Amino acid sequence: MFPDKFDYYAPKSIEEAAKFLSGHEDAKVLAGGQSLIPLLKLRFTSVPEIVDIGRIKGLDGIAFQGNYLEIGSMVCTSEIAEDSSIRKKFPALSEAAGQIADPLVRNRGTIGGDICHGDPANDFPAVMMALDAEFEISSATKKRTVKAEDFFVDTFSTALEQGEILTKIKIPDTGSSGRYMKYKKYAGDFSILGIAVNISMDGKKVRKAGIGLTNCGPTALKAREAEEYLAGKELSDDNLAKASELLLKVTDFMDDDNGSVKFKEKLLKYLFIRAVKGIGGVPK
Known part of the structure; x- marks a missing residue:
């Protein structure tokens, strides 16, 4: 089955993407597409515009900055499962990533997409809460930080406001396991x-x-x-x-x-x- 028609937009910066989203209330962000695309193909939902953030640079990095692990929202699930530093310092995160769906989904799905989908059955949100993670959220004009425990509002509903995009996940390194x-x-x-x-x-x-x-x-x-x-x-x-x-x-x-x-x-x-x-x- 094919989805309903939609307009496709591929911005090259966060500012460009956020500006478009702020003016198009029903537009949806496409990250890895492993949640959105099946819903569209099965016609469980339809959207007038899709904003593909896959071409935006700087959202796909994993790095330790000070006492924090920083993960870009476009990092694939498979990268998190296989990263040796994450496996050593944050085994719960690595273990969760390795259990998500199957290799095909893990190779395309992103941590940001998993989190922003707001599905209570998704695995990363609970891990974010256990690790006391913080989410960096960007709009066209500013950034703000939201704690993981405050981000999930209801089923398929998050604290993201119109024109905002999850850009980074920050996890404190506390010497835990x-x-x-x-x-x-x-x-x-x-x-x-x-x-x-x-x-x-x-x-x-x-x-x-x-x-x-x-x-x-x-x-x-x-x-x-x-x-x-x-x-x-x-x-x-x-x-x-x-x-x-x-x-x-x-x-x-x-x-x-x-x-x-x-x-x-x-x-x-x-x-x-x-x-x-x-x-x-x-x-x-």
Whole structure:
């Protein structure tokens, strides 16, 4: 099936793209196209104009700047999965990237497109919350920064305003380690649910914990109560069991074809404990 007709625009700068978007309310940004193109081809949606930002230079870099990892919004998922520095310093991010869809999608899909799509079943948003990431957002005249936990407003809805484009992801390097675990029915499928855990230690006690949840509500969720509970505590079985119960305070599960609410709650707690115990060698 072919999509409805649309006008195609390929700007060469962020300013040019943002200016066009500010004057065309229904235009959509095309990054890797792995979410938008299928929707168009199946005619689940139609748009009058598409703004392809793939020709804009400077959006496809990975670099460590000071105490931050900076990732351009057009960096492909496969690059993140395969980058040795990311795998070493941010294993949860690398692990999540390697589980997204299949190699074809990972080679074309971008981290910015995944984040801006706002799908609660996408994997990167929960990781961004666990890592306390910040998003650099650009318009034709200015830039602003939004925390990951404030970016996801509702299902398929983000804090991006008309004329704005996500240009960079900034992740603080805190000497932590983590895991990303998801449960799915089939290879390459979306998560039935998933969890990102990021932990930094002070001796045998947790200095700071970050926890993000995938497909546990209308958006990716940050489990702040569980994070705060773990701070200053050892990762004992009792403490992990208590923290796993606190995860459920932010979830909004529904019975559906993927399972009952009770099944999902039990699964989430299991994945959380498995993720924490699977981190291993957490840096001090």
